[in-house]
Amino acid sequence: MPSNYLSTTQSQWLFEKAKKFIPGGVNSPVRAFKAVGGNPIFIKSAKGAYLFDEDNNRYIELINSWGPMILGHAYPLIEQAIVEAAKDSFSFGAPTAKEVEMAELITQMFPSIEKVRMVNSGTEACMSAIRAARGFTGRNKIIKFEGCYHGHGDSFLIAAGSGAVTMGVPDSAGITTGVALDTLTAPFNDLTAVQMLIDANPNQIAALIVEPVVGNMGCVPPAKGFLEGLREICTKNSIVLIFDEVMTGFRLARGGAQERYGVSADLTTLGKIIGGGLPVGAYGGKSEIMDCIAPLGKVYQAGTLSGNPIAMSAGLAMLNILNQHPEIYTQLEEITNKIVNGIRKALEDLSLSYTINQVGSMFTLFFTELEVTNFSTAKSSNLAFFGKYFREMLHRGVYLAPSQFESLFVSNALSEEDIQHIITANREVLGLMHT
Ligand SMILES: Cc1ncc(COP(=O)(O)O)c(C=O)c1O
Structure with a gap:
């Protein structure tokens, strides 16, 4: 075995034990590494740009808890906010000043959000926004x-991306026919298909939900005019336009994809990022819609832990930093450009023409030569190649998302040395795969 192959015996032992007590040994399917082969590694700790596993191997982070660690892991001011908040107890199930501060900050950073309700995950945010x-x-x-x-709300597990497609179950079992029939699907970047669905279902469509920049089939940017077109179609047909900014919110810009592309949604869903990595979600938007929610209106939605004080403190610490330091977004983009350009150069030198999509600090290398603009082109990728690439990168100390159908997320904790390591590892692995 080459010397750069890591020993992961402790992770393997933990995985065997985990499988006895947890379905598939993991608490979220993609973590099982099924799509890439091999066993998952068990993480013990993380700091800045690095993850450390139970065997004390160090990895450069390119997932960052699927997005939220924009400033890197255990960022000191966020850690301090969590420790301070914990001294005042962990949960009250009653209103707090921090929730008000968080709501005010979100509405400042996202001008389309007039009112916002905190929940505990991105799933909850999206389910609640639809309701x-x-x-x-x-x-x-x-x-x-x-x-x-x-x-993983019922309505969304129809032609779903992320773990659902990675595991081969884009249409999950356990969803009733009625729910499935109420979810209509169109190819991403296809305004004509959207218009056809609306024409075929006049006055029946409540909402159109979209990841404005997709992360969950790998990174796929909106085509020029696509988001503007959706805005126009929804306004014309009185359909609530929901931007799911669970990944893009506060990452692509302070005001998410809406700021970056200059298109406003009626409702926005937010997630993990607003908790600085702690379990949080939120949905918000126009007051006339948000005022339909109990206790003001007849749409019921609630949560014992919603607006949890520790999660709010962590989130406030991070969002305040992002709000006050717009240069962070320039840094994130510069770091990501360097990595992506380095991989492009490696591909060029090896005469390979795989596709790389990048928006800001999100990117994906697709093992296909097609331009990736939607789900079917993403699915043209060679998944066996991706699996090999993933495993070889892992053994060179670079932690990627264990699926072709996920975006990578860059933090500004990466040093020049880390960036060069990522590029060199890519060059080595891509070369190795094609000899
Ligand atoms: C765009 C998007 N929406 C919603 C979700 C669901 O969020 P959670 O996993 O916090 O329930 C995710 C999760 O990755 C996501 O990427």
């Missing part, structure tokens, strides 16, 4: 895009 849209419009159906993922 609010249905309550507001009195309509049942929704439109989502093939390969987009909006959490």
Whole structure:
């Protein structure tokens, strides 16, 4: 075995034990590494740009807890906020000043959000936003895009991306026919298909939900005019336009994809990022829609831990830093450009023409020569190649998402040396795969 192959015996032992007590040994399917082969590694700790596993191997982080660690792991000011908050106890199930501060900050950073409700995950945010849209419009159906993922709510597990497609179950078992029939799907970046669905279901569509930049079929940017087109179609047909910014919110810009592309949604869903990595979600938007939610309106939605004080403290610490330091976004983009350009150069030198998509600090190398603009082109990728690439990168100390159908997320904790290591590892692995 080459010397750069890591020993992961402790992780293997833990995985065997985990399988006895946890379905598949993991608490979220993609973590099982099924799509890439081999066993998952068990993480003991992380700091800055690095993860450390139970065998004390160090990895350079390119997932960052699927997005939220924009400033790197255990960022000191966030850690301090969590420790300070914990001294005042962990949960009250009653209103707090921090929730008000968080709501005010979110509405400042996202001008399309007039009112916001905190929940505990991105899934909850998306489920609740759909319910609010249905309550507001009195309509049942929704439109989502093939390969987009909006959490594991029943309505979304139709042609779902992320772990659902990675595990080969884009249409999950356990969803009733009625729910499935109320979810209409269109290819991403296809305005004509959206218009056709609307024409075929007049006055029946409550909401259209979209990842404005998709992360869950790998990184796929919106085509020029696509988001503007969705805005126009939704306004014309009184459909609630929901931007799922669980990944893009506060990452692509302070005001997420909406700021970056200059298009406003009616409702926005947010997730992990607003907790600085702690379990949080939120949905918000126009007051006239949000006021349909109990206790003001008839749409019921609640949560014992919603607005949890420790999660709010962590999130406030991070969002305040992002809000006050716009240069962070320039840094993130510069770091990501360097990595992506380095991989492009390696591909060029090896005469390979795989596709790389990048938006800001999100990117994916697809093992296909096709331009990746939607789910079907993403699925043209060679998954066996991806698996090999993933494993070889892992053994060179670079931690990638264990699926072709995920975006990578860059933090600004990466040093020049880390960036060069990532590029060199890519060059080595891509070369190795093609000899
Ligand atoms: C765009 C998007 N929406 C919703 C979700 C669901 O969030 P959670 O896993 O916190 O439930 C995810 C999760 O990755 C996501 O990427």
